[in-house]
Amino acid sequence: MYTTGTAFLEALQEAGVSYIFANLGSDHPAIIESLARARQVNKELPTVITCPHEFAALSAAHGYAQVTGEPQAVMVHVECGTQNLGGAIHNASRSRVPVFIFAGASPYTQEGELTGSRNEFIHWIQDVPDQRGIVRGYTKYDNEIRSGTNVKQLVFRALQIAKSDPPGPVYLMGPREVMEEKAEPVVLDKELWEPISSGAIAPRPLQELAEALATAESPLIVTSYLGRNKEAVSELVRLSETLAVPVIESIPHQMNFPHEHPMHCGSEWNTPGQNELLAEADLVLVIDSDVPWIPMKNKPAAEATIYYMDIDPLKEDMPLWYIPSRKFLKVDSCTALKQINHYMAEHHGLLDAAAIEKRWDRFAKIHDQQWIEKHRKEQAETDIITPEYLTACVREAIDEETIVLNEGITNYGAISNHIGVNVPGSYYGSGAGSLGWNGGAAVGMKLAKPEKTIVSLTGDGSYLFSVPSTVHWMSQRYNAPFLTVIYNNSGWKAPKMSTLGVHPEGVAKQTEGFWVNFDPEADLAKIAEAAGGAHPIDVKERTALKEALKEALQVVRNGKSVVLNVRIPHVYDNEDYTKEKGKYEMEAES
Structure with a gap:
């Protein structure tokens, strides 16, 4: 049977979408049945990437679009899945990345009047007054599929809007009954749905x-x-x-x-x-x-x-x-x-x-002098691994076939100033403010550019925000290996610095009461190992760093993700490397 769900998936394929990053639910039977039928007859449709968390799904689509300019589809479950997109839709919106998001909706019949009518208790619980309103402040376009007769037009229009400057996310939703509705095949001319042409100066x-x-x-x-x-x-x-x-x-x-x-x-x-x-x-x-x-x-x-x-x-x-x-x-x-x-x-x-x-x-001369100053910071006489030294070591280890992701937050400036990139398309940040983009984005970029080495530079806080268990499960299942380098200062340094920026001599400073440290520390690298078989490496000593990076990149190029957890000065030490050195020496003695 040819349904709205079938036509919807065909529309994505015909519009050039390669992947559906999916977190499926009880509202997607028409989609799942259409996918299964297509597989049975070898019909070509976008590849489904199963994503155990919606934030990672949208971050992966975000990363894919960043390196290709092409929007991919993200499929989530009614309003709960929509809300689980969380900060990822903020990121896609603020960084002007084209993404197509589809969510199901609770059935609108309850006594079996139509195929897809309510048959689970959750269909009442997840029925909300304005599901589209959850993301309306972050999307360029939102709409509801009400009929299979024009579903392809809605998909093509949404993608046209997503890709037109300034690009951004779009959102469609469809109730079960509509997606199960019998439809007639329609063929659209893709050339009539191109994004608007680029603007020029008068x-x-x-x-x-x-x-x-x-x-x-x-x-x-x-x-x-x-x-x-x-x-x-x-x-x-x-x-x-x-x-x-x-x-x-x-x-x-x-x-x-x-x-x-x-x-x-x-x-x-x-x-x-x-x-x-x-x-x-x-x-x-x-x-x-x-x-x-x-x-x-x-x-x-x-x-x-x-x-x-x-x-x-x-x-x-x-x-x-x-x-x-x-x-x-x-x-x-x-x-x-x-x-x-x-x-x-x-x-x-x-x-x-x-x-x-x-x-x-x-x-x-100013450029040359800046480089001299950077080099001095990188080579500072200390046993501590500074962010500048860590970034310099990464710079030396990678080649021009590498894509670097930067979500270092308080180390963002150190990374952007010391990474030394020279090739267009070799460096990306999220472009927005919700932490955790780095993990899913790395998977998306690897799927888009399998020939590239993907290196994600992240703070420990933004690493945890990325849902690393989901990210590394996806990485292993879909053969998308990448290197994560954690700039681990055992906490959130950003709130501390924000507080000091407003209250430089306040009580928080005097008492070191910022509520931002992650002590006792989690074994961050082993989270990825347990969830996705990633290779964990911990580095605490400066002398071990270069060899660890060399090992990590070799493992990644051989097809396995690596998490390199590097200890940098603690969030409470705030560049007081002497104090940090003493702490490490005490730990070593114990």
């Missing part, structure tokens, strides 16, 4: 911006996620080299600009002090960045001219957001940069060769 603002860049004495570019389009990276490099414009990455969650390039002048996280380059710039071009700076800590000069280019320049989903920009341009960054570069090539007379050469010499 001629007058293009001229204004290009001439302002060309005549500025001290221009600066700030970006966070321009590298979502790999081609945009080369266009940014071209513009930077043409005008000798330095680039700063603010909370980067893509590889936006080669770290070895002389015009790369570092990245920033929750930087407590003023960035001198930002303060002295007379023109700041912000490209694809939600938080280019934190005004109460670090901002441009009041007289600086700011231009803002972004796929989402108004941040309509953020109630409080503004920067003093002269122009807000809703554009695709790659398209816009091509326009600017073409304008510069056609109006070469605007460029001051002597000024450009002088800027190049200056910022190249």
Whole structure:
């Protein structure tokens, strides 16, 4: 029997969806029966990835879309499964990742009137007034499938919206009776459901911006996620080299600009002090960045001219957001940069060769000096494994066929500044604020790019948030091995630092009462071993780190996940490495 459920699955296949990350429930009999029938007759449908937790399912779809740009499907169980998506849907929304989410719904008949009518007590308990409302604040589109006659149109429309700039998650739901309904096959023309075309700069603002860049004495570019389009990276490099414009990455969650390039002048996280380059710039071009700076800590000069280019320049989903920009341009960054570069090539007379050469010499020296300072931090004379040293060791161990994930939280800045990535598509952060993205995302990226080595750098808190038991079960079952490196400081350092930022000399500091430590410590690596056969490695001594990384990468490349649990200074020691060293020596003696 050809049902709405059959047509729904066909629509996903025809639209180009490769995987369904599924946590199935009592509302999915039509889906399960259609999948079983398809398998029986060798009918091609998206591959189902069974996910024991919904957060990991959506994080995997998130990671897949980050490296491919293609939305995958996530299937969850009514409103309970929808709620279990939790922070993962916040992450997909805030990082503008296209994802298709489908949830069943409680049956709307209860006496056997239709196929799929209520036959379990849970169908009353899980019937809620506004299931779609649970995620409406995080989706671009939500709807209910009410008939099999137009289910393919609804799926194609949802995916069209998900992929159109700014991309994001979409949500459909369907009750059992509708999904069991007999339907007639329909064939749609995929080309008629393509996402909207990318935006470009209108001629007058293009001229204004290009001439302002060309005549500025001290221009600066700030970006966070321009590298979502790999081609945009080369266009940014071209513009930077043409005008000798330095680039700063603010909370980067893509590889936006080669770290070895002389015009790369570092990245920033929750930087407590003023960035001198930002303060002295007379023109700041912000490209694809939600938080280019934190005004109460670090901002441009009041007289600086700011231009803002972004796929989402108004941040309509953020109630409080503004920067003093002269122009807000809703554009695709790659398209816009091509326009600017073409304008510069056609109006070469605007460029001051002597000024450009002088800027190049200056910022190249700043870049070199920054590298010297980074190297000093990495090689600090101590037996303790610092975040900088750990990141440097990872940098030395990986190659250009590696994708690095960064969910280091309080070590985010250390990782982004010391990982030294230079290849577009080689580095990702979640781009959002709900911890735990790293695990599922690593599985999704490995499924999307099986030829790559996936290395996830995470704090111990964000590792636990990722539902590692589910993640590593998925990794083993679906042959998606990856390396997790835990920056283990035995607690949540972020709440402590936030408290000190507001109450620097408060009672919490005086009494060390932050309620953030994880003592006694869990055996984090063995969680993954027990759940998914991952290879556990614990490292407490600096001298053992490089060899442990070498072993870990070899095991991963041979097809088995590894969790490398590395002890860094305790959350309560706050970079007091002398105190930490003494603690370790006492532990060793005992």
